[in-house]
Amino acid sequence: MIQDVVAWVLLAAVAAYACAGGTDYGAGFWDLFAGGSERGKRPRWLIDHAMEPVWETNNVWLIFVLVFMWTGFPVLFQTVFTAMWLPLALAAVGLVLRGAGFALRKPMTRLARRRIYGAAFAVSSLLVPFFLGAVVGGLATGRVAPGTEASADAWSNGTSVLAGLLTVAATAFLGAVFLTADARRFDAPDLVHYFRLRAWCSLGVVAVLAVVGLAVTHHDARYVYDGLTSGAGLAVVLVAAACAVATAWLLYRRATGWARITAVGSVALVVIAWGLAQRPYLIPTSLTVDQAAGAPTTLRWLLLVTAIAIVLVGPPLVLLYRLDTSGTLQPLAENDLRRTAVNRDPAKER
Amino acid sequence: MNSAIAIMADTPPQLLPARELMAFTLASHILLVPFGVALPAITLLMHYRGLRKGDPVALLLARRWSAVMAVQFAIGIVTGTVLSFEFGLLWPGLMGRWGDVFGLGFGVEAWAFFLEAILIALYLYGWRRLKPWTHFWLGLPLPLTALLGAFGIIAANSWMNTPRGFTLDAGGNPVDVNVRKAIFTPMFGPEYWHFVAGVVLTAGYVVAGVYAVGWLRGRRDHYHRLGFTVPFTVAAILTPVQFVLGDSIARSVFHKQPIKFAATEIVWKTDTHVPEYMFGRLHADGTVTGGLKIPQLDSILAGFSPDTQVTGLSSVPASDRPTATQATIAHWAFDIMVTIGSLLVLLALWYGWCWLRRRDLPRSPWFFRCAAVAGAACLVTVECGWITTEVGRQPWIVYENMRVSEAVTDTRAASLWTMLALVIVVYVLIFATFLGVLLKMRTRWRAADEQQGDAEAAGTPEGDTPYGPRRATAAAAPDHGSARGDGGAR
Numbered sequence: 001m002i003q004d005v006v007a008w009v010l011l012a013a014v015a016a017y018a019c020a021g022g023t024d025y026g027a028g029f030w031d032l033f034a035g036g037s038e039r040g041k042r043p044r045w046l047i048d049h050a051m052e053p054v055w056e057t058n059n060v061w062l063i064f065v066l067v068f069m070w071t072g073f074p075v076l077f078q079t080v081f082t083a084m085w086l087p088l089a090l091a092a093v094g095l096v097l098r099g100a101g102f103a104l105r106k107p108m109t110r111l112a113r114r115r116i117y118g119a120a121f122a123v124s125s126l127l128v129p130f131f132l133g134a135v136v137g138g139l140a141t142g143r144v145a146p147g148t149e150a151s152a153d154a155w156s157n158g159t160s161v162l163a164g165l166l167t168v169a170a171t172a173f174l175g176a177v178f179l180t181a182d183a184r185r186f187d188a189p190d191l192v193h194y195f196r197l198r199a200w201c202s203l204g205v206v207a208v209l210a211v212v213g214l215a216v217t218h219h220d221a222r223y224v225y226d227g228l229t230s231g232a233g234l235a236v237v238l239v240a241a242a243c244a245v246a247t248a249w250l251l252y253r254r255a256t257g258w259a260r261i262t263a264v265g266s267v268a269l270v271v272i273a274w275g276l277a278q279r280p281y282l283i284p285t286s287l288t289v290d291q292a293a294g295a296p297t298t299l300r301w302l303l304l305v306t307a308i309a310i311v312l313v314g315p316p317l318v319l320l321y322r323l324d325t326s327g328t329l330q331p332l333a334e335n336d337l338r339r340t341a342v343n344r345d346p347a348k349e350r
Numbered sequence: 351m352n353s354a355i356a357i358m359a360d361t362p363p364q365l366l367p368a369r370e371l372m373a374f375t376l377a378s379h380i381l382l383v384p385f386g387v388a389l390p391a392i393t394l395l396m397h398y399r400g401l402r403k404g405d406p407v408a409l410l411l412a413r414r415w416s417a418v419m420a421v422q423f424a425i426g427i428v429t430g431t432v433l434s435f436e437f438g439l440l441w442p443g444l445m446g447r448w449g450d451v452f453g454l455g456f457g458v459e460a461w462a463f464f465l466e467a468i469l470i471a472l473y474l475y476g477w478r479r480l481k482p483w484t485h486f487w488l489g490l491p492l493p494l495t496a497l498l499g500a501f502g503i504i505a506a507n508s509w510m511n512t513p514r515g516f517t518l519d520a521g522g523n524p525v526d527v528n529v530r531k532a533i534f535t536p537m538f539g540p541e542y543w544h545f546v547a548g549v550v551l552t553a554g555y556v557v558a559g560v561y562a563v564g565w566l567r568g569r570r571d572h573y574h575r576l577g578f579t580v581p582f583t584v585a586a587i588l589t590p591v592q593f594v595l596g597d598s599i600a601r602s603v604f605h606k607q608p609i610k611f612a613a614t615e616i617v618w619k620t621d622t623h624v625p626e627y628m629f630g631r632l633h634a635d636g637t638v639t640g641g642l643k644i645p646q647l648d649s650i651l652a653g654f655s656p657d658t659q660v661t662g663l664s665s666v667p668a669s670d671r672p673t674a675t676q677a678t679i680a681h682w683a684f685d686i687m688v689t690i691g692s693l694l695v696l697l698a699l700w701y702g703w704c705w706l707r708r709r710d711l712p713r714s715p716w717f718f719r720c721a722a723v724a725g726a727a728c729l730v731t732v733e734c735g736w737i738t739t740e741v742g743r744q745p746w747i748v749y750e751n752m753r754v755s756e757a758v759t760d761t762r763a764a765s766l767w768t769m770l771a772l773v774i775v776v777y778v779l780i781f782a783t784f785l786g787v788l789l790k791m792r793t794r795w796r797a798a799d800e801q802q803g804d805a806e807a808a809g810t811p812e813g814d815t816p817y818g819p820r821r822a823t824a825a826a827a828p829d830h831g832s833a834r835g836d837g838g839a840r
Binding site for chain 1: 416417439447448469480760
């Protein structure tokens with residue numbers, strides 16, 4: 001019972017990472033395809049400004065997913081990290097390059113260096129979600145079981161590659177939807193059009209990949225396929241699809257705020273549908289939630305810590321997103337860091 | 351010697367690269383930790399001063415420090431995420447068997463860190479638009495979240511040192527987990543407070559050191575005085591406290607991890623009246639060469655009496671204790687840490703003495719020279735402290751319960767070596783850029799200050815010396831002649 005609750009919390013954390021981190025990766029994806037330094041100037045400017053205050057928060061979700069895995073389901077953690085060694089190692093390296101690239105490109109003054117760091121950021125924004133998606137896809141096929149040693153087969157099969165591509169497409173979709181909204185917020189009508197078009201395109205790609213996915217997973221990942229095409233799993237998938245269609249329509253109506261919500265809804269629901277389809281397994285068909293669960297006392301404490309943390313973290317998180325979307329958060333400009341700036345000090349404005 | 355070969359034969363080939371990789375990534379990350387934990391606190395202190403006294407210079411300092419914090423925090427998050435991946439990539443055996451026993455600490459840490467990321471974003475990006483005091487209050491919980499995060503990490507590490515809160519079943523697997531016991535293990539308290547004091551004083555000395563250099567170069571304005579005094583005072587107050595805490599943790603190790611204590615003090619045979627070696631080298635046959643031998647002192651330090659019996663390394667089989675080389679490494683790390691710590695106490699006393707007598711900074715340039723290197727020295731002690739605790743615990747990853755070799759991944763050594771090479775290249779680039787960014791910030795700020803402050807400074811040899819203009823303020827007006835030299839006493 002309690003292990004099911006923890007499993008749901010883990011799934012919720014994965015969904016949160018898929019949405020928050022996904023948006024962030026999506027922004028990186030569009031940074032990569034924004035074109036040369038002149039043509040891509042405006043989109044990149046928007047991406048920078050939209051991401052800056054929240055990107056760290058967006059990516060902390062990943063740490064939760066890992067902590068929940070090893071504390072709640074140690075065997076799952078051991079299995080995944082043993083069998084999926086290479087993609088996870090590459091994802092880790094990608095995370096380093098991405099974070100450092102993003103953090104360090106802005107203070108760079110020379111264009112050439114800025115390009116290198118920007119490229120590191122953008123390319124790894126594409127690679128990290130691909131590898132993470134491939135890991136999930138590999139798990140879904142049932143190629144991995146406790147005791148499985150690292151092998152390329154576990155993550156380089158059709159389902160894995162497709163899951164990786166689907167993840168990248170989904171992040172691009174989320175990123176584009178959010179950037180459309182940000183473009184409105186920053187009062188850049190040309191960019192509204194620019195990113196709206198990209199949101200539609202990426203949604204189209206997601207749809208195509210999903211159809212291809214049906215064919216690929218039919219044999220390759222039968223258990224999950226069955227879960228997603230019947231019962232509760234199917235119901236959630238349909239709602240997710242409806243959300244995605246609604247997003248496209250809302251973007252057309254320029255209701256960008258609502259579009260963000262439906263876009264997040266569609267991605268989160270797909271993750272939840274995947275969780276439903278895998279029940280009662282964490283790794284189909286070799287490791288159930290019950291088998292993988294850690295000590296019951298630990299799970300109870302884990303939930304208690306989570307409950308306390310939600311109370312503590314929730315309000316600041318809401319505040320952060322509210323202040324961010326209302327444009328109250330702004331980086332310090334060079335001027336603020338100059339001594340001349342003391343003349344218009346905030347303390348004196350009171 | 352035979353036993354050493356036997357141990358070597360026992361070790362899987364991937365152990366060495368896995369160890370090196372973990373050591374390298376942790377050693378890099380740990381350099382950022384003091385700033386992640388303590389820089390917000392020091393910045394907020396300066397911020398408070400600025401708001402309270404309406405001091406624009408203090409506010410400028412706080413803003414600049416927060417700009418440094420922004421870059422530092424971003425790099426710290428990146429290297430920290432790598433570490434949580436490495437638990438799985440390098441030590442799946444550790445997490446698979448013990449994850450539910452000691453993982454909760456990380457759970458606390460993850461939430462605390464999440465909160466810290468949110469608050470830091472609010473703080474960093476709130477300067478321009480939030481009301482001053484609102485902004486300050488939103489930032490104020492930052493040090494608390496940092497302490498909470500440290501709580502989680504230290505809980506996990508201290509558990510690895512003195513594992514508690516479980517019993518082993520017939521198969522050797524932990525059952526009957528008691529979370530409270532697993533978090534509050536005997537080493538937790540000593541480790542935690544030693545860590546907290548250590549990081550705060552490190553951050554304090556490093557920040558103060560930056561302004562000490564400026565001061566030496568003759569920039570004796572309010573800006574430099576404030577930038578030096580606030581962090582230095584915090585660090586100086588904590589230094590003697592840390593000395594006591596350090597002594598107490600060493601004694602805890604003596605009681606709770608006698609073999610680790612023996613390694614850090616290179617004690618070979620269990621005995622009373624054990625001498626203390628300053629440095630020196632332990633050999634596999636138990637002899638010690640080099641170093642300074644002080645009779646009886648080790649027993650006295652461990653138990654306040656020369657009759658105190660100290661357990662020696664040879665009391666356990668060779669496979670259950672650090673090798674002679676590992677013991678020597680832990681011993682050197684420990685001695686370097688203690689030596690630097692003692693010197694810092696003297697520095698703090700010097701500062702305290704002058705402050706009590708004259709309510710002013712010491713005048714001697716030697717004081718500022720020492721203060722300037724104190725930060726770097728502190729970073730060395732941070733590394734040394736970590737080496738002492740980790741190398742001293744060998745060959746155990748979970749003290750007396752799991753060997754490092756049992757926890758290591760099955761991945762081929764070649765993959766791990768490749769990954770290590772890749773990580774080293776990437777980290778060197780990142781840290782070099784990080785440093786470059788900081789230096790560039792400094793240069794830009796200095797240029798801005800000089801433009802506004804003292805036109806004379808531009809174009810003089812002082813133009814390329816760091817930190818701020820030599821602005822003739824009422825607080826401290828340097829005469830330009832002496833400023834050119836080493837900034838001797840006025």
